[in-house]
Amino acid sequence: xxxxxxxxxxxxxxxxxxxxxxxxxxxxxxxxxxxxxxxxxxxxxxxxxxxxxxxxxxxxxxxxxxxxxxxxxxxxxxxxxxxxxxxxxxxxxxxxxxxxxxxxxxxxxxxxxxxxxxxxxxxxxxxxxxxxxxxxxxxxxxxxxxxxxxxxxxxxxxxxxxxxxxxxxxxxxxxxxxxxxxxxxxxxxxxxxxxxxxxxxxxxxxxxxxxxxxxxxxxxxxxxxxxxxxxxxxxxxxxxxxxxxxxxxxxxxxxxxxxxxxxxxxxxxxxxxxxxxxxxxxxxxxxxx
Amino acid sequence: xxxxxxxxxxxxxxxxxxxxxxxxxxxxxxxxxxxxxxxxxxxxxxxxxxxxxxxxxxxxxxxxxxxxxxxxxxxxxxxxxxxxxxxxxxxxxxxxxxxxxxxxxxxxxxxxxxxxxxxxxxxxxxxxxxxxxxxxxxxxxxxxxxxxxxxxxxxxxxxxxxxxxxxxxxxxxxxxxxxxxxxxxxxxxxxxxxxxxxxxxxxxxxxxxxxxxxxxxxxxxxxxxxxxxxxxxxxxxxxxxxxxxxxxxxxxxxxxxxxxxxxxxxxxxxxxxxxxxxxxxxxxxxxxxxxxxxxxxxxxxxxxxxxxxxxxxxxxxxxxxxxxxxxxxxxxxxxxxxxxxxxxxxxxxxxxxxxxxxxxxxxxxxxxxxxxxxxxxxxxxxxxxxxxxxxxxxxxxxxxxxxxxxxxxxxxxxxxxxxxxxx
Numbered sequence: 001x002x003x004x005x006x007x008x009x010x011x012x013x014x015x016x017x018x019x020x021x022x023x024x025x026x027x028x029x030x031x032x033x034x035x036x037x038x039x040x041x042x043x044x045x046x047x048x049x050x051x052x053x054x055x056x057x058x059x060x061x062x063x064x065x066x067x068x069x070x071x072x073x074x075x076x077x078x079x080x081x082x083x084x085x086x087x088x089x090x091x092x093x094x095x096x097x098x099x100x101x102x103x104x105x106x107x108x109x110x111x112x113x114x115x116x117x118x119x120x121x122x123x124x125x126x127x128x129x130x131x132x133x134x135x136x137x138x139x140x141x142x143x144x145x146x147x148x149x150x151x152x153x154x155x156x157x158x159x160x161x162x163x164x165x166x167x168x169x170x171x172x173x174x175x176x177x178x179x180x181x182x183x184x185x186x187x188x189x190x191x192x193x194x195x196x197x198x199x200x201x202x203x204x205x206x207x208x209x210x211x212x213x214x215x216x217x218x219x220x221x222x223x224x225x226x227x228x229x230x231x232x233x234x235x236x237x238x239x240x241x242x243x244x245x246x247x248x249x250x251x252x253x254x255x256x257x258x259x260x261x262x263x264x265x266x267x268x269x270x271x272x273x274x275x276x277x278x279x280x281x282x283x284x285x286x287x288x289x
Numbered sequence: 290x291x292x293x294x295x296x297x298x299x300x301x302x303x304x305x306x307x308x309x310x311x312x313x314x315x316x317x318x319x320x321x322x323x324x325x326x327x328x329x330x331x332x333x334x335x336x337x338x339x340x341x342x343x344x345x346x347x348x349x350x351x352x353x354x355x356x357x358x359x360x361x362x363x364x365x366x367x368x369x370x371x372x373x374x375x376x377x378x379x380x381x382x383x384x385x386x387x388x389x390x391x392x393x394x395x396x397x398x399x400x401x402x403x404x405x406x407x408x409x410x411x412x413x414x415x416x417x418x419x420x421x422x423x424x425x426x427x428x429x430x431x432x433x434x435x436x437x438x439x440x441x442x443x444x445x446x447x448x449x450x451x452x453x454x455x456x457x458x459x460x461x462x463x464x465x466x467x468x469x470x471x472x473x474x475x476x477x478x479x480x481x482x483x484x485x486x487x488x489x490x491x492x493x494x495x496x497x498x499x500x501x502x503x504x505x506x507x508x509x510x511x512x513x514x515x516x517x518x519x520x521x522x523x524x525x526x527x528x529x530x531x532x533x534x535x536x537x538x539x540x541x542x543x544x545x546x547x548x549x550x551x552x553x554x555x556x557x558x559x560x561x562x563x564x565x566x567x568x569x570x571x572x573x574x575x576x577x578x579x580x581x582x583x584x585x586x587x588x589x590x591x592x593x594x595x596x597x598x599x600x601x602x603x604x605x606x607x608x609x610x611x612x613x614x615x616x617x618x619x620x621x622x623x624x625x626x627x628x629x630x631x632x633x634x635x636x637x638x639x640x641x642x643x644x645x646x647x648x649x650x651x652x653x654x655x656x657x658x659x660x661x662x663x664x665x666x667x668x669x670x671x672x673x674x675x676x677x678x679x680x681x682x683x684x685x686x687x688x689x690x691x692x693x694x695x696x697x698x699x700x701x702x703x704x705x706x707x708x709x710x711x712x
Contacts, residue, residue: 006515014509106338115343117535117564127568129545135515138543210543211508212535212564216339220508255501255512260475262512263504 006135007252013141015248016148017203021221022228022240023155024199030172030235031192033091034083037098039225041105042197043204043218046071048113050205051120051213060123068201075197076190087189102219109215117214126209144206151199152241159237168192172235224251227266231273233283242281328370329632331356331622332392334403334413339380340506340531341405343560344611348427349375350604351615352402354596355623365627374398380405382412389416389424399632400424402618405531405611407431407450407478414443421712423625423634427618428611430556431477432485435662439707442634444641444661446618447610448577450478451698453555454485456667456691457575459493464573465551466523467495472513472537473528475502482528482555498522503529510537514544527554527572534561542569559609562672562684570674570684575667577610578650582687585668587651596649607682617648617663621656635712654693659700660707664693 021039028036049067054060078101086094121127126140159165171178171188179185204218211217224247232243247266254265273280333352335345356371364370374396378385385404392398400423404410410429417424418440426434426445430453435445448456462469471486473479483500490497499520501513507529514537517525525546529537534557541547547569557574579585586593596616600608608616621641628644629636643658654665670685677683 007512010511010515014511110342115346116560117343117532119564119566121539121566121568127543129543136518136545138545140543141511210540212532212539214532214535214564215342217508217532220506251509252512256516259501259503259513263507 004253004256006137007256008249009132009135009137010141011249011252012245013145013148013248014252015245016145016152016241017207017244018221018224018228018247019232019241019244020148020151020199020203021225022232022244023152023237024196024203025225026229026234026237026240027199028193028196029229031168032083032087032094032189034086034094034098034193035091036196037095037222038078038101038105039098039196039200040218040220040222041102042071042075042200043207043221044109044213044215045074045105045218046201046204047120047208047213047217048109048118050208051113051118054120064202064205067205068198071201071204072194072197076194079190079193083193084186084189106215106219113215115215117212117217120208120213122209138210140209144210147202147206151202155199156237164191224266227270230270230280231266233280236280236282239280239282246281328372329365329626330396330398331371331373331619332389332396332398332401333373333375334378334385334388334392334401334409335375336380336405336409337375337377340533341380343564344405344428344531344558347560347609347611348403348405348615348618350600351608351612351617352427352619353615354600354603354612355616355619358620359623359627365623366630371623378404378409378413380409382406382408385409386412386416389413390420393417393420393422398422399626400622400634400637402427402615402622404429406476407434407481408476410434410445411438411477414438414440417634418442421634423622423632423637425618425622427614429478431481433477433481435660435707436703437706439660439709441638441709441711444621444638444656444663446614446621446663448556448665448667449662449697450481450555451485451488452667452693452696453575453577454482454489456696457553457555457669458486458489460669460689461524461526461553461573462489462493462495465553467493468521468523469495469497469526470499470517470520470522470524471497471501471526471528472510472517473500473502474530474533475504478530479528485555486526486528503533505533507533508536510540511544513537514541514546517550518544518546522550525550525552527552530556530558531561534558535564538565538569538571542566542571547571556610557672558611559607559682559684560611563682567674570672573669573671576670576685576687577667578613579610579668579670579685579687580607581683581685582668583651584690585650585687590647590649590651592647593649593651607680613649620648621646657700660703660709662697664697666693667691667696 025039028034046067049070050063053063122140126143129136129138167183228243228247232239250265250269251262255262337345360370376388378388401417402425405428407429410426424443428447430447430450432449432451473483527537552572555575580597625637625641628640641656645653645655647653657664668687669689670687673684673686
């Protein structure tokens with residue numbers, strides 16, 4: 001029993017991570033119908049940019065802020081020039097496009113930074129571990145947990161309590177109507193895409209401190225995020241949070257008792273949810289209702 | 290106006306299409322081709338994408354240097370130039386077999402070499418044998434390649450898992466204690482290492498207090514590491530490799546395990562150590578080849594020093610053990626073809642088996658005729674986190690050398706499992 005408490009805690013942090021990545025995916029998917037297979041590449045990109053910035057002498061905290069913003073600029077350029085013309089086509093087109101972009105990005109990372117991973121580590125103030133009473137836990141993971149909570153709260157406030165958030169949610173319900181009422185929907189799409197990439201970028205820099213940073217590292221986090229979207233229910237912010245936590249807990253606890261089945265546990269949950277409640281746990285029409 | 294939204298069905302369908310695309314190993318990487326008839330093509334079937342991509346690149350670089358050296362000397366069989374065709378097997382045995390067939394049947398490669406993942410090596414070994422093509426497994430370590438699944442047409446350059454575990458297990462047990470915890474990759478390579486360490490444990494009276502099988506590509510090792518902390522072993526044996534190794538060591542440091550529990554293992558790749566932050570560069574490991582040191586390269590081995598110098602000049606990093614595997618494999622493959630004066634697999638195999646040679650390490654070596662395993666020493670090293678002031682890449686402090694006959698199973702033991710059938 002002594003092992004369970006730390007595993008639950010660890011699973012919740014892992015789950016919050018999946019939830020944040022899933023929210024970024026959902027934002028883009030719900031408004032524009034784009035299944036962004038390059039989402040993981042933007043996580044990797046932000047990680048590498050932070051590594052480059054720190055290598056050039058930049059403070060970690062500035063790198064954490066600047067790298068995701070550079071990723072956003074690149075993301076918006078991609079959205080304007082390549083994804084935008086596909087908005088009115090079947091989602092398969094944008095899926096194939098972003099899948100291709102992710103492959104190109106992976107090769108580009110390999111060319112620029114090499115196929116080896118690069119040694120990225122968090123700042124000294126976040127290294128080491130502290131006692132929580134029931135377990136000793138890394139300071140960096142606690143920092144990540146705090147950062148993820150802040151991101152989720154900020155998103156909830158933004159989407160539920162600001163005019164822009166209201167427009168976003170309205171656009172998901174009826175794009176033509178909101179356009180007819182004078183909202184610049186193209187600008188809305190662009191900002192929404194940038195917001196999704198910003199979240200991916202922050203998650204990418206945070207992940208680089210605890211995981212290997214290599215050309216395919218972001219893509220390895222993408223599949224749990226997709227599963228989170230399906231389990232939580234498409235279009236639901238709270239679904240993404242609950243789905244992420246559920247997946248994180250399942251992986252963590254399965255590892256404790258049946259390590260070889262840890263990877264498959266999330267797919268079992270997805271299969272059960274699809275059988276019992278095909279729309280996902282919190283799935284409903286509309287975005288983040 | 291058509292307006293598309295993503296519903297659950299569309300999402301699942303399109304995600305399935307994408308997964309299928311990824312599983313098919315797209316894109317195929319065709320690195321070089323040759324059309325002239327008077328060239329011999331060697332097929333390289335490697336994991337150019339995925340967790341072992343860095344190792345595949347190192348092995349390919351080593352192989353290219355050996356090929357260039359042969360071409361500079363006029364090629365093989367009295368003037369036939371050599372070229373390569375490379376294919377990405379996507380770290381997938383099924384795709385690797387398809388690529389092997391394509392390399393032989395479409396590209397007309399005379400022989401094959403690769404790979405990193407032992408499951409891939411075993412699969413390609415079987416496919417090459419069915420096509421009567423010679424295959425040298427440059428970097429897949431599982432015992433079965435030169436053991437239960439040995440083939441007349443398959444040779445192996447890197448060490449077997451038995452050699453790795455028996456070169457390190459006795460020393461690690463003596464140095465750190467006999468209560469071991471294993472973190473093991475859940476595929477052929479990991480299972481073979483596991484069996485090797487269990488054999489050593491039995492011989493020295495060590496206890497295995499924990500043994501977790503981890504799926505290949507695991508990103509979060511924290512659940513395993515908290516179990517290790519709870520079990521309080523004398524030694525944590527990390528058997529995972531590639532990016533998994535980096536994640537495991539990085540998180541072991543994060544969880545405060547480094548410094549509390551000694552860490553070691555059967556092998557460590559330089560590529561992985563270089564990808565670790567300095568604080569996580571710890572442990573005592575098996576080393577399959579190193580680019581420095583008289584007890585590895587010898588004191589007057591011009592071939593070895595030229596290889597190291599040329600490699601550094603060309604690629605701006607030192608060669609790794611993987612580079613050495615690639616170099617030795619290609620060099621011997623071409624020597625075998627040249628000696629046999631044929632690309633017939635049986636003739637090359639007869640030429641290679643038992644032939645003694647000197648190469649880029651100190652001493653004489655040979656592919657053992659009984660099982661086609663390259664019999665060469667292994668070294669033991671501790672990690673020097675910061676490298677040296679002159680060379681930041683120089684992270685190993687080599688402390689010992691184990692001779693091959695003392696770490697590999699005897700011919701009599703191998704004969705019980707390896708039944709080679711010749712055409």
